[in-house]
Amino acid sequence: MKKKCILIINRNKKIYVNTKNCISLLSILLLNQINIDYQCKKGYCGTCKVVLIKGKILYQSFSPLAFLKPGEILSCCCIVEHNIEIKI
Ligand code: FES
Numbered sequence: 817m818k819k820k821c822i823l824i825i826n827r828n829k830k831i832y833v834n835t836k837n838c839i840s841l842l843s844i845l846l847l848n849q850i851n852i853d854y855q856c857k858k859g860y861c862g863t864c865k866v867v868l869i870k871g872k873i874l875y876q877s878f879s880p881l882a883f884l885k886p887g888e889i890l891s892c893c894c895i896v897e898h899n900i901e902i903k904i
Contacts, residue, residue: 818834818835819832819833819834819835820832820833820834820835820837820896820897820898820899820900821899821900822841822844822845822896822899822900822901822902823899823900823901823902824845824850824901824902824903824904825869825901825902825903826903826904827850827904829848829850831844831845831848831850833896838895839895840857840876840891840892840893840894840895841866841873841889841891841892841894841895841896841902842854842857842864842891842892844896845891845904850904852864852866852891852904854891854892856892857892857893858892858893859875859879859880859881859882859890859892859893860881860882861882862880862882862883862884862890864890864891864892865882865884865888865889865890865891866888866889866891866902866903866904867887867888867889867902867903867904868887868888868889868900868901868902869887869900869901869902869903870899870900870901871896871897871898871899871900871901872897872898872900873889873894873895873896873897873900874894874895874897875890875893875894876893876894876895880893889902
């Protein structure tokens, strides 16, 4: 089965997930014991933001409302579409 790779460049860590896995990036990080702050899990607070260095994500059923700088994404409400590189 094909897998997507999440490379966390500032922690020198790679996570592989099944291509059919549609849980949020935040859930994947937490399931893999990656410490990341979060609060609302609904796209409001911005606490869960990470920097997307490379690759593609998709936002789930709603668009994030928190303020984001260019390159930042909200891990609580996006899914990984292809291999990505992020910085936490
Ligand atoms: S946890 Fe609040 S925006 Fe992601």
